[in-house]
Amino acid sequence: MRIEVRSVYQRFEAFEALRGIDLVLSERRIGIVGGNGSGKSTFARLLNGLLLPSAGQVLVDGLDTAHEGKAVRRKVGFVFQNPDNQIVMPVVEEDVAFGLRGLKLSRAGREALVESVLDRYGLLSLRAHPAHALSGGQKQLLALAGVLVTEPDCVVFDEPTTLLDLRNARMVARVIDGLAQTAIVVTHDLGLLERFDRVIVFDEGRVVADDLPAPALDFYRRRMQ
Numbered sequence: 001m002r003i004e005v006r007s008v009y010q011r012f013e014a015f016e017a018l019r020g021i022d023l024v025l026s027e028r029r030i031g032i033v034g035g036n037g038s039g040k041s042t043f044a045r046l047l048n049g050l051l052l053p054s055a056g057q058v059l060v061d062g063l064d065t066a067h068e069g070k071a072v073r074r075k076v077g078f079v080f081q082n083p084d085n086q087i088v089m090p091v092v093e094e095d096v097a098f099g100l101r102g103l104k105l106s107r108a109g110r111e112a113l114v115e116s117v118l119d120r121y122g123l124l125s126l127r128a129h130p131a132h133a134l135s136g137g138q139k140q141l142l143a144l145a146g147v148l149v150t151e152p153d154c155v156v157f158d159e160p161t162t163l164l165d166l167r168n169a170r171m172v173a174r175v176i177d178g179l180a181q182t183a184i185v186v187t188h189d190l191g192l193l194e195r196f197d198r199v200i201v202f203d204e205g206r207v208v209a210d211d212l213p214a215p216a217l218d219f220y221r222r223r224m225q
């Protein structure tokens with residue numbers, strides 16, 4: 001999996017949220033940090049074509065997000081900060097199956113995929129439960145299950161632990177750790193990134209550090225003092 005971000009600018013009316021980003025993302029675990037409003041979420045949304053750049057290009061394994069959004073979104077899944085924005089069906093297993101709509105699968109094939117992903121995230125016993133009645137951590141896992149059931153090569157997480165208590169945050173951190181897929185994680189939870197391959201620091205719409213976690217996080221901590 002290789003994502004190329006080429007001379008990307010993102011404007012919202014007169015405001016420039018990203019000011020010239022050039023990156024090649026190919027590591028298995030990449031963290032994105034930066035102060036509030038530095039452009040992290042905007043950047044994350046560009047990676048699977050949820051947002052298209054005002055200028056520049058984003059290429060996912062050579063596919064331009066501006067022209068091949070559908071194919072890009074099959075390769076790159078997105079997990080939102082608030083799972084309530086992502087859970088769309090009233091019952092747990094229906095919500096996971098929703099991600100498979102539009103794919104040509106037999107009913108048995110669909111059910112087998114849903115069952116295996118629910119099992120992997122400890123949600124199998126909750127399959128017939130109302131999704132809204134899950135705990136915060138369970139909801140975050142359900143949102144992730146709904147993305148992973150489509151078998152993307154890469155998952156982008158926008159602040160996956162922010163709304164969770166310590167126990168659930170640790171559970172989600174373990175799940176991210178165990179993912180077979182590439183993970184790109186926007187977070188203020190710096191501990192989550194210690195064992196990552198690479199950490200990129202944003203400030204005012206620009207990349208100001210891009211390094212192994214220890215030096216990048218050190219730079220960020222000093223900059224935020």
Ligand SMILES: Nc1ncnc2c1ncn2[C@@H]1O[C@H](COP(=O)(O)OP(=O)(O)OP(=O)(O)O)[C@@H](O)[C@H]1O
Pocket residue numbers: 012013015017034035036037038039040041042043
């Ligand atoms: N749709 C939009 N319309 C107008 N301005 C926007 C829009 N989306 C983001 N912005 C602005 O762009 C800037 C960057 O926002 P972004 O959400 O990317 O920051 P962030 O680094 O993720 O911040 P946080 O850590 O607070 O989540 C902010 O000033 C924000 O107000």
